Amino acid sequence: xxxxxxxxxxxxxxxxxxxxxxxxxxxxxxxxxxxxxxxxxxxxxxxxxxxxxxxxxxxxxxxxxxxxxxxxxxxxxxxxxxxxxxxxxxxxxxxxxxxxxxxxxxxxxxxxxxxxxxxxxxxxxxxxxxxxxxxxxxxxxxxxxxxxxxxxxxxxxxxxxxxxxxxxxxxxxxxxxxxxxxxxxxxxxxxxxxxxxxxxxxxxxxxxxxxxxxxxxxxxxxxxxxxxxxxxxxxxxxxxxxxxxxxxxxxxxxxxxxxxxxxxxxxxxxxxxxxxxxxxxxxxx
Amino acid sequence: xxxxxxxxxxxxxxxxxxxxxxxxxxxxxxxxxxxxxxxxxxxxxxxxxxxxxxxxxxxxxxxxxxxxxxxxxxxxxxxxxxxxxxxxxxxxxxxxxxxxxxxxxxxxxxxxxxxxxxxxxxxxxxxxxxxxxxxxxxxxxxxxxxxxxxxxxxxxxxxxxxxxxxxxxxxxxxxxxxxxxxxxxxxxxxxxxxxxxxxxxxxxxxxxxxxxxxxxxxxxxxxxxxxxxxxxxxxxxxxxxxxxxxxxxxxxxxxxxxxxxxxxxxxxxxxxxxxxxxxxxxxxx
Amino acid sequence: xxxxxxxxxxxxxxxxxxxxxxxxxxxxxxxxxxxxxxxxxxxxxxxxxxxxxxxxxxxxxxxxxxxxxxxxxxxxxxxxxxxxxxxxxxxxxxxxxxxxxxxxxxxxxxxxxxxxxxxxxxxxxxxxxxxxxxxxxxxxxxxxxxxxxxxxxxxxxxxxxxxxxxxxxxxxxxxxxxxxxxxxxxxxxxxxxxxxxxxxxxxxxxxxxxxxxxxxxxxxxxxxxxxxxxxxxxxxxxxxxxxxxxxxxxxxxxxxxxxxxxxxxxxxxxxxxxxxxxxxxxxxx
Numbered sequence: 001x002x003x004x005x006x007x008x009x010x011x012x013x014x015x016x017x018x019x020x021x022x023x024x025x026x027x028x029x030x031x032x033x034x035x036x037x038x039x040x041x042x043x044x045x046x047x048x049x050x051x052x053x054x055x056x057x058x059x060x061x062x063x064x065x066x067x068x069x070x071x072x073x074x075x076x077x078x079x080x081x082x083x084x085x086x087x088x089x090x091x092x093x094x095x096x097x098x099x100x101x102x103x104x105x106x107x108x109x110x111x112x113x114x115x116x117x118x119x120x121x122x123x124x125x126x127x128x129x130x131x132x133x134x135x136x137x138x139x140x141x142x143x144x145x146x147x148x149x150x151x152x153x154x155x156x157x158x159x160x161x162x163x164x165x166x167x168x169x170x171x172x173x174x175x176x177x178x179x180x181x182x183x184x185x186x187x188x189x190x191x192x193x194x195x196x197x198x199x200x201x202x203x204x205x206x207x208x209x210x211x212x213x214x215x216x217x218x219x220x221x222x223x224x225x226x227x228x229x230x231x232x233x234x235x236x237x238x239x240x241x242x243x244x245x246x247x248x249x250x251x252x253x254x255x256x257x258x259x260x261x262x263x264x265x266x267x268x269x270x271x272x273x274x275x276x277x278x279x280x281x282x283x284x285x
Numbered sequence: 286x287x288x289x290x291x292x293x294x295x296x297x298x299x300x301x302x303x304x305x306x307x308x309x310x311x312x313x314x315x316x317x318x319x320x321x322x323x324x325x326x327x328x329x330x331x332x333x334x335x336x337x338x339x340x341x342x343x344x345x346x347x348x349x350x351x352x353x354x355x356x357x358x359x360x361x362x363x364x365x366x367x368x369x370x371x372x373x374x375x376x377x378x379x380x381x382x383x384x385x386x387x388x389x390x391x392x393x394x395x396x397x398x399x400x401x402x403x404x405x406x407x408x409x410x411x412x413x414x415x416x417x418x419x420x421x422x423x424x425x426x427x428x429x430x431x432x433x434x435x436x437x438x439x440x441x442x443x444x445x446x447x448x449x450x451x452x453x454x455x456x457x458x459x460x461x462x463x464x465x466x467x468x469x470x471x472x473x474x475x476x477x478x479x480x481x482x483x484x485x486x487x488x489x490x491x492x493x494x495x496x497x498x499x500x501x502x503x504x505x506x507x508x509x510x511x512x513x514x515x516x517x518x519x520x521x522x523x524x525x526x527x528x529x530x531x532x533x534x535x536x537x538x539x540x541x542x543x544x545x546x547x548x549x550x551x552x553x554x555x556x557x558x559x560x561x562x563x564x565x566x567x568x569x570x
Numbered sequence: 571x572x573x574x575x576x577x578x579x580x581x582x583x584x585x586x587x588x589x590x591x592x593x594x595x596x597x598x599x600x601x602x603x604x605x606x607x608x609x610x611x612x613x614x615x616x617x618x619x620x621x622x623x624x625x626x627x628x629x630x631x632x633x634x635x636x637x638x639x640x641x642x643x644x645x646x647x648x649x650x651x652x653x654x655x656x657x658x659x660x661x662x663x664x665x666x667x668x669x670x671x672x673x674x675x676x677x678x679x680x681x682x683x684x685x686x687x688x689x690x691x692x693x694x695x696x697x698x699x700x701x702x703x704x705x706x707x708x709x710x711x712x713x714x715x716x717x718x719x720x721x722x723x724x725x726x727x728x729x730x731x732x733x734x735x736x737x738x739x740x741x742x743x744x745x746x747x748x749x750x751x752x753x754x755x756x757x758x759x760x761x762x763x764x765x766x767x768x769x770x771x772x773x774x775x776x777x778x779x780x781x782x783x784x785x786x787x788x789x790x791x792x793x794x795x796x797x798x799x800x801x802x803x804x805x806x807x808x809x810x811x812x813x814x815x816x817x818x819x820x821x822x823x824x825x826x827x828x829x830x831x832x833x834x835x836x837x838x839x840x841x842x843x844x845x846x847x848x849x850x851x852x853x854x855x
Contacts, residue, residue, distance in 0.1 A: 031303060031333055035361075038330060042299050076605075141528045317641050327584050426813045
């Protein structure tokens with residue numbers, strides 16, 4: 001999992017709040033959340049991480065937050081809304097880790113973040129505690145606007161303490177897990193297919209660095225590990241450590257996801273030691 | 286029409302200005318408008334509502350603003366630019382309603398907002414008054430940058446009063462109207478098809494709540510009213526009150542717009558009383 | 571080339587930094603750059619110009635910056651990241667022109683900006699100088715995050731002087747050039763195809779105004795010059811000066827790029843004097 005070298009903001013600097021949703025940018029829902037935030041914490045700086053999370057796949061938001069958190073200072077509040085169960089009995093959760101706060105539905109979204117930090121604290125939000133802050137669900141389908149946006153603003157501005165908001169409670173794990181040993185390999189998963197068709201995995205740079213002669217195996221294929229795209233032949237599918245310090249599968253001048261028929265959550269194996277593999281030229285599909 | 290529970294900003298808080306356009310995000314036009322705003326009011330907070338309004342359909346911007354205004358504090362300035370007639374003789378207008386200001390071409394965009402508030406004040410902007418502020422059209426095609434952005438900044442910063450900018454003048458009504466009684470029904474319209482294929486109408490939650498046993502009729506079909514998506518059968522098209530407090534037509538696990546061949550401005554009828562309708566399972570197209 | 575009527579910000583106003591990339595908005599990379607900026611300069615105002623630059627076409631970013639710079643105040647820092655050569659030996663460059671700063675890979679992106687201003691100063695960034703600011707490449711593929719974002723923040727906040735960052739060095743020219751005389755015509759190029767299929771050229775309004783009876787020629791076709799879209803017949807392809815004060819090729823109610831099979835970098839000729847051309851009605855393809 002990615003490291004978290006948090007830095008302090010300059011004295012008197014505005015706090016940061018990030019937004020990660022599956023709302024897209026066509027409709028005005030993101031702007032409406034920002035108004036709710038501005039009403040309660042006008043000095044807060046709001047940064048969009050992405051609003052293009054795959055609907056029904058909250059774990060994707062958690063994965064991106066795990067990658068990005070190292071770039072944000074202590075005190076940052078991250079609000080994530082991928083909420084297919086809104087209106088049902090799913091809870092809302094707050095996770096504190098390394099001085100940053102993560103607010104989201106408790107539907108697997110926070111699983112990777114919790115698993116990355118044994119010292120993380122998590123809380124299940126309680127309606128009574130929210131009501132004391134004047135926060136309540138005015139709709140059955142838009143808790144991002146009604147609850148998470150104003151609550152994120154309150155947290156970031158330091159006016160409430162997490163323990164006021166609910167009781168300690170572990171978060172749900174979700175369908176992604178950080179890579180773990182399994183026989184002669186580490187077993188990870190594909191977490192995200194990015195817009196270039198690269199597949200980002202749950203295997204970290206640190207885990208890769210502990211192998212002496214690693215190779216990557218998935219769905220009957222073996223890929224060699226390279227340091228940069230430029231080392232791959234045209235059309236070749238390879239594995240490399242990306243800018244997020246995670247293992248990524250890529251095809252030079254093509255889409256690895258198409259070439260290898262990859263899908264999120266699919267297992268990926270990092271073999272600890274493997275005979276060297278040849279560079280193979282082939283046409284991208 | 287949606288309610289407007291405006292709230293005051295904290296003392297000394299930055300004012301808000303929202304942007305709603307059909308510019309998209311591919312080209313840098315939105316960023317250029319933001320520079321013009323920052324030049325005149327650097328402390329102003331700018332919130333993007335949406336830049337994906339359907340070109341040639343300014344009423345869509347007015348509908349979203351009607352939905353969103355309740356989330357913004359008094360003093361907020363909303364700048365909307367959907368302007369197929371730029372360069373022609375169409376006027377620019379300013380509408381004040383419930384302590385918020387709306388700046389837009391007078392092409393129907395402001396019609397719903399004016400109709401929602403009998404106390405709204407509207408002005409037709411005059412070139413002389415703008416020139417006194419150093420604001421003039423430097424191009425015949427980008428009045429959003431040349432006029433509306435700097436004027437919005439001046440208004441939001443409180444340096445000009447609306448009555449300085451032009452003479453009182455009613456705004457043009459446009460092709461959408463809030464639902465009105467017509468025989469044994471309320472006659473509304475489809476205002477927006479969202480990215481999921483849901484159809485948002487001009488019938489408000491309040492109007493729905495005044496019916497004893499309502500049903501929705503359009504194009505020869507009758508839809509039952511449900512409280513949440515989960516009450517609908519798979520593939521069933523239903524009507525429900527959405528998070529914007531408006532009546533919406535939706536298909537469970539599908540696109541109501543496709544299934545029912547819906548288009549913006551099409552009439553929708555809310556029958557005041559109707560025999561109960563059965564839940565009907567069917568495959569989405 | 572567009573004029574640059576820079577204006578000063580109000581006293582004590584936050585400085586501006588713009589971002590122009592080919593990252594898109596699907597993945598969180600833009601948000602991660604903004605965090606790096608906020609860490610070093612929390613009061614800085616960040617404006618997105620566009621994140622939809624064509625990959626492998628850095629000159630497109632330079633063209634948009636040339637168009638937009640006139641709207642930004644002195645002191646603004648523009649960070650542009652279109653970086654197919656990241657990880658190779660390409661340098662990073664800083665260009666100062668008319669009181670604004672442009673930071674980008676030295677791959678042609680800055681060529682138009684340098685050519686527009688004979689007084690521009692440019693520097694090649696040096697790793698030692700960056701290291702003294704605590705700035706270094708932590709990845710081989712994301713110098714936007716690791717170097718350009720934090721460096722842009724330092725420059726905008728006035729804590730470093732450009733001459734501290736490297737040695738004077740001319741920037742690479744790239745594949746676009748401002749229009750120049752060639753026989754009985756000015757020879758320019760198509761720089762950008764916008765989302766409507768209009769083609770923006772490197773011929774400026776000022777150059778057009780110096781011709782007595784100009785026409786536009788490209789690929790065996792001659793287009794007449796009009797003042798507004800409305801003067802064109804339906805389906806007719808014409809040339810006009812656009813809101814960016816540049817010559818643009820457009821088809822009324824259609825896509826000039828499709829109708830004329832236009833592509834970026836293609837030459838376009840402005841004939842100084844030409845017999846008048848008739849308005850021609852035809853169906854858009």
